[in-house]
Amino acid sequence: MATQTSARGASGSGPSSSWYWRNQRRLAPYLFISPFFILFIVFGLYPILYSFWLSFYKGFGFEEKTFFGLGNYAYLLGDERYIKSVRNTTQYALGSLFILSPLALLLALAINSRYVKWKGLYKTAFFFPVITSAVVITIIFSRVLDKQYGILNLGLDYLKPGAGFGPFGWLEDPQIVMISFIVMGIWTYTGINMLYWLAGLTGISKDFYEAAEVDGANKVQSFRFITLPLLRPVTLFVAIQAIVGSYGLFAQPLLLTEGGPSDASLTVTLYLYQQGFVYFNVGYASAIAYSMVLLLLVLSIINIVVFQGYNTD
Amino acid sequence: MSTQVEMGQRVGATENETPSQPFSPLGILVNAVLLLLVVLTALPFLFMAFSAFKPNSEIFGEPITLFPRDWTILNMQDLLATVPFARWFINTVIVAVLGTILTVTLSSLAGFAFAKYDFWGKNVLFTLMLVTILIPFQVLLVPQFQIIRTLGWFNTYQALIVPGAVSAFGIFLMRQYTISLPNELLDAARVDGASEFTIWWRVIFPLVRPGLAVLAILSFTNNWNDFFWPLIVTTEPSMFVINLGIASLVGPYDYQYGILLSGALLASLPVIIVFLFFQRQFLEGLTAGAVKGGG
C-alpha cells in the first residue's frame, strides 16, 4: 500500500495536474453531477420551465400565444371535466392508500412471520405484476374484464351461479369502471408495496419484541405499540409513493377505455394529455399539470407532518 | 452509522429468526391463504400466456378455458410473419441495456456527490430535483418533442435512451445508499492518494451494489416497458420498441387476439428472466437500504 501511495502521489506531473489534485475535492462534486445535470437541463429543466411559462398563456400548439394571466387556472376551478378527473383519480388514490397498502402490509406481516418458510418464493411471486408493462397489463385485463368472455365474470359466476350476480360490465359501466382500475392497481402494485413493508419490518430489531413479551404484551399489543410506530418512516414512504403514483395513472385508462365511458375513467393526467394533444390547448394542459403538482406537494407535506418526518424515535 | 457488517447482519436477521413453524395449524392457514393469493396473482398472466397458444375461435368462444384445448403455435408464427418482431426485440434490448447503464452511471456519480460532498447549492438543487418527480411527464412532452426535432433525433436510438436516463429518482435512490457508507473509508482512500474519481470507482461503486441492483432492475424494466415516449419520437416501424409494437397491433388486429397475446407474452418474458436472474440482489438491495431513515 505504501509503495503504491508514493507512486500515486508522484504521478501528478506538471503544474496543471497538481492544481487539480489540490483542488479536486472541491471540484469533484461539480464534475460528478455535471453529466447528469447537463442532460437534466436540456431534457428536464427546460421543458419544465417552458411548460410552466405556457400555463399562463392561451393559444394552440406551436403557434402565437396570448397572455392570459391566471385565466387557465381560474377556468380549472369551474371545469367539470377537470373536477371529474380529479374525483376519479382521488378515488383511485384512496383505493391505493386504504386498500392496497394495508393489504400489502398484511402480506408482509404474514411473510415475515415464523409461519412462512419459503419467503423468497412469495416475494418473487407477488412482485411479477410490477414488472409487467402497461401495454401487456391492458391486453391481459381487457380479456379478464370482458363482460361476455372474461374470466373474472366467469369466476364470479362459479361462486354465485345464476341470477343476482349478473355479468358485470367492468369496463363499460360508468359506475364501476374506476373500481376496475383499482382492482388492476392492486394486482399490479401490491407486490412492491409488500416489499417496502418487509424492508421496514426486518429493520425492527427482535429485541423490542422480546422485551415486550417479557413485559407480558400479546401479539396485538406489540403490533400496535412497537411495529406501527417503528414503521413510521416506511409508512410515510409508502403513502407518498401511493399518492404520487396514483395521480399518475395514465396508460391503462388511455389504452383500455380512453377515459370513458363518458369520462367515468378520466384521470387527471389523461385529461391533461387530451387537452394538450387532442385539443392542443397546451397552455391549459400545463395549468392542469402544475395545479396537480401543487396538490401533490401539499399532500406530501401533510403526510410528512402526520408521520413526523423520516426519523424514528 | 451502519457499516457493511451491520448491513449483512440485518439482512441475515430474517433468516436467523425463531424457528419457522409452517405446519402449525395457524401456519397451514397462513400458507394456504398466501398460496391462494399467489395463484390469483398469477392467474391473469397465465390466462394470457396460455391463450397465446389457443386458436382465435377458442379465445372468443364458449366455454372459456384456461388451458388450451387445441394447442397451436400458429399465433406465434403469424406474429413473426406479419410484423418485424425480431427487429423490435433488438431495438428494445439496445435501448434498455444502454439506458440502464447510462442511468446507473449518472445516478451513482451524482448520488455520490450529493451524499458525500458539500458544495454550493447542494440542498437547493436536491430539493428542486425531488420536486420534479411530482411533475407528470405528459406536460413535458411538447417541449421535449421540440428539442428532439431541433436535434434531429427522430427515429434514433439516442432519442429513446438519453431523455429517459434523466432520473431524479435514481439520484435520490443512490444518495440513500451512498450516504450510509462511513466517511472513514473515503478519508482512508484519500490518505492513500486516490483521486476523487477513483474513490467513486473503486470504493463507493462496489459498496452500493445493492442500490445499483435495485436501480438497474427498475431502470431496465422501465426502459423495456415504455411505449409512450417511443410513440412520440419514432415513426418508422423498424425503430419501434416491443411494447410500442404490440400496442400498435391493438387497433387493426383487434379480432386477431392470438397474435396480440403471443406478442404480449414474448414482450414480457425478457424482463421476467432478467428479474429472476438478479432477484437476490434486488431483494437484498431493497431490504438493505431503500427505506432507511437517512440524512
Added chain:
Amino acid sequence: MNTLDRRTFLKQSAVGAAAVAGGLYLGGCAPGYNTGATRTLNFWAFSETRTAWQEQAWELYKREKRPDFNIEFLILPYSQMHDKIMITAQAGSGGPDIADIEIGQFGRFTKGDIIFEELTPRLQQMGMLDKLYRGSALDPWSFNGRAYGIGNELNTVLLSYKWQAWEAAGIQTPINDWSDFAESARAYKEKTGKYLIDFPFTDSGSFFNMTLQQGVGFLGREGRPTLNTPEGVRSLSYQQDALRDGGAIRRPAGQSYNAALQSGDIASLVGPAWNFSGFVQQNLPDTAGQWHLQAMPVWEASESVPTSTQGGTGVTVLTTSQFVEEALDFVLWEHTTTEAVMFDFLERQVWPTFRPAFEDPRLTAPIPFFDNQRVGELIQQVSPEIPTQYNGPFYPETSAALLREGVTPAILEFVPAEQALAAAQTEAEKIIEFESA
C-alpha cells in the same frame, strides 16, 4: 466481494459494448425515409380495411401512370395515428405525406393554420367537382367552404331491417315517416317481445342522422355549435319516447349488441354502408339474406330528406410533405377513377362517391346479403339528397359536449331533451370561448 462486482460490471459492460456495436451497425442499416433513387411517399392509415383498396388502387396507378415514386402504407391505431399527425405536422417534420383522417378528428387540424392541402381548386381544374357526391366526398373535410380531404365512401344513411321478422310481425314496408315507425315499433314489441330498433347512449351517431336529415348538423356554417335546435329536440324526444313506451331499447355494449342483431332481438339499424354492409357482414355473416334496405323515414313535422350521411374517413395530403404534387396526383386520381374506387366496393361493398362510377353495372347488381335487393339502385336514388354538414375547429369539443351533456343524460337518465341539449350547447360554447384566444 470487490471482484464479484467487477465481474458483474464487466459482464454488463461487455453486453453493453456489444449492444452499442450492434446498435451502430443496425442503425446504419435502418431503412430511412426515401432510400435510393426512387422517392417514397408515406401513407398513414388506422384501418387495414381502408388500405386494402388503396393498395390495389396504387398498383393500378403504377401500371397506368408509371410514376417515379413509391408509396408505403403504415397502419397505426386510431387515436395514436391522429395524435402523431397532430404533433409531427405542427412540428414541421416527422409526419407522412398522405394520411387517412376520420371526420371526427378533422376539426382538430383546423385550429390555426390548416396542415392539409386544399383540394377544391384542383378538383375544379380536373372538372371533377360536379362528379362527386359532395355530401360524403368533400363536406366532412371542409372548412369555410374549402375542401381539404376527399373520401371515397358514399355514406348514404339507410334503414336496414330484418325483413322476415318484420313480415312475420305484419309490418308494412316501406315505412315512410317516423311516427309510423314508432307505431310499428310499439306493435312489434307487444307482439314479439323484441325491439325494432335501439338507441345508443355512448355515441351520438343516431342523434346525428335524425337531426341532419332535418337540415341541422353539429356545427353551423361558421363552425359554431348548433345543438339546441327544434330539430335536435325533436330527434332526442322521439328517442326518449320510444324507449319509454318500449318500442326501442338502449344499445347494449360490445359483443352483446352484435348478438342482439344476430338473434333478431333488435330488428333493424339505421346507418351508412360501413355499418349495414361493413360491420354487419363482418360480425354477423350468418345473417346473410335476412336484410332489406329502405330509405330513412322522414319527419312529418319538418322539412326533411330521407337520408343522411354519417362518419367517413377521407384522404388528405399534408402541406409538410416534400412531394405534394405527386401525392395530390395519386390521391385525386384514385378517388375519381372508376376502376380504382371499384376496388373498395369489391372489398367491403362500399359505394363510391364518384358518380360516373355508377355506370358500372356491378354497383347496381342484386346483392345476396340483402336478399338480392338492388341496393346500388336505392343508393343512387337517394344519394343526391344527402344534406350538407359543416365541419370546423371545434367539432371534437362540440360532439364531445353533445354526448356528455346531451345524449348520454337524455338516453340514460331521461333528462328532458330540451334541457339536455341546452346544457350541451352551453357547455360547447363555454369551451370554445375558453379556447379561443
